[in-house]
Amino acid sequence: MKENTQGTKGWMAIADSISIKHYIQPAFLMCVAVLAVGGIGMSVAIKSFGVYLKKEPLPLKKSLALLDEGSLAPYKVASKEKIENEEIVKSLGTEDYIQWHLEDTNAAPDSPVRYCFLFVTYYGLPDLVFHIPEECYAGSGYQRLASDSVTIEIDRANTLEKIPAKHLVFTGANSNYWSGDMKFSALYLFRVNDEYTSNREDVRVILNKNIFGRHSYFSKIEWCFFNSERSPKAYLTKEQAEAASQKLLSVILPILEGEHWPVWKDGQGDER
Numbered sequence: 001m002k003e004n005t006q007g008t009k010g011w012m013a014i015a016d017s018i019s020i021k022h023y024i025q026p027a028f029l030m031c032v033a034v035l036a037v038g039g040i041g042m043s044v045a046i047k048s049f050g051v052y053l054k055k056e057p058l059p060l061k062k063s064l065a066l067l068d069e070g071s072l073a074p075y076k077v078a079s080k081e082k083i084e085n086e087e088i089v090k091s092l093g094t095e096d097y098i099q100w101h102l103e104d105t106n107a108a109p110d111s112p113v114r115y116c117f118l119f120v121t122y123y124g125l126p127d128l129v130f131h132i133p134e135e136c137y138a139g140s141g142y143q144r145l146a147s148d149s150v151t152i153e154i155d156r157a158n159t160l161e162k163i164p165a166k167h168l169v170f171t172g173a174n175s176n177y178w179s180g181d182m183k184f185s186a187l188y189l190f191r192v193n194d195e196y197t198s199n200r201e202d203v204r205v206i207l208n209k210n211i212f213g214r215h216s217y218f219s220k221i222e223w224c225f226f227n228s229e230r231s232p233k234a235y236l237t238k239e240q241a242e243a244a245s246q247k248l249l250s251v252i253l254p255i256l257e258g259e260h261w262p263v264w265k266d267g268q269g270d271e272r
């Protein structure tokens with residue numbers, strides 16, 4: 001019995017020796033050293049250089065709901081929509097939004113862009129997977145027929161700024177010429193840390209490159225046109241979509257930039 005005990009202890013000693021040798025191998029020690037230095041380096045970077053891995057909320061200057069209707073000329077607000085379903089608001093990921101029907105008072109009565117539906121959402125703490133119209137319309141039963149990048153030119157003190165946007169064309173899942181369920185256009189873009197983009201991946205790139213900023217934000221702007229307040233959405237060619245959107249965004253973007261969106265200065269949200 002005593003011999004068995006001693007034998008067991010001997011095997012345990014050998015096993016411990018093998019285990020210890022495994023952990024003192026140069027490759028293992030090198031990995032430990034790299035991880036330790038990396039951890040220390042990350043801590044030093046965060047403390048010394050102001051690296052922010054978790055962002056702080058960056059609120060709007062002024063709620064979107066307080067947007068000055070009188071400054072929208074030649075557009076006027078025909079109606080406003082509020083999302084009553086709490087589950088939809090939760091899915092939206094923010095309560096900072098507006099859904100307004102606008103009427104272009106200068107457009108001809110039968111113009112396909114006489115009316116516009118404007119949907120603006122704001123995310124002051126963008127740590128989420130956000131939806132894009134391609135997914136939202138598909139989830140509502142529509143089929144996407146086309147997707148084009150468009151460029152909206154905005155006059156900035158006699159200098160044209162080219163702003164990217166996305167032009168989508170949809171139709172109903174069971175549409176046909178006899179039912180009258182025809183194709184229609186929808187457009188959107190993003191404002192991310194004072195930059196414009198129309199690509200969701202670009203939104204993530206802009207947000208993730210901001211490691212030294214305390215804050216990040218993005219806002220999504222969607223719009224589509226109608227030829228009457230009660231008619232289906234209008235289908236526009238790429239050229240028509242660019243022209244109508246230029247008129248709309250030349251009005252709405254300066255208001256959002258000047259009165260509502262925060263100023264992102266190195267991620268601090270400081271006023272310039």
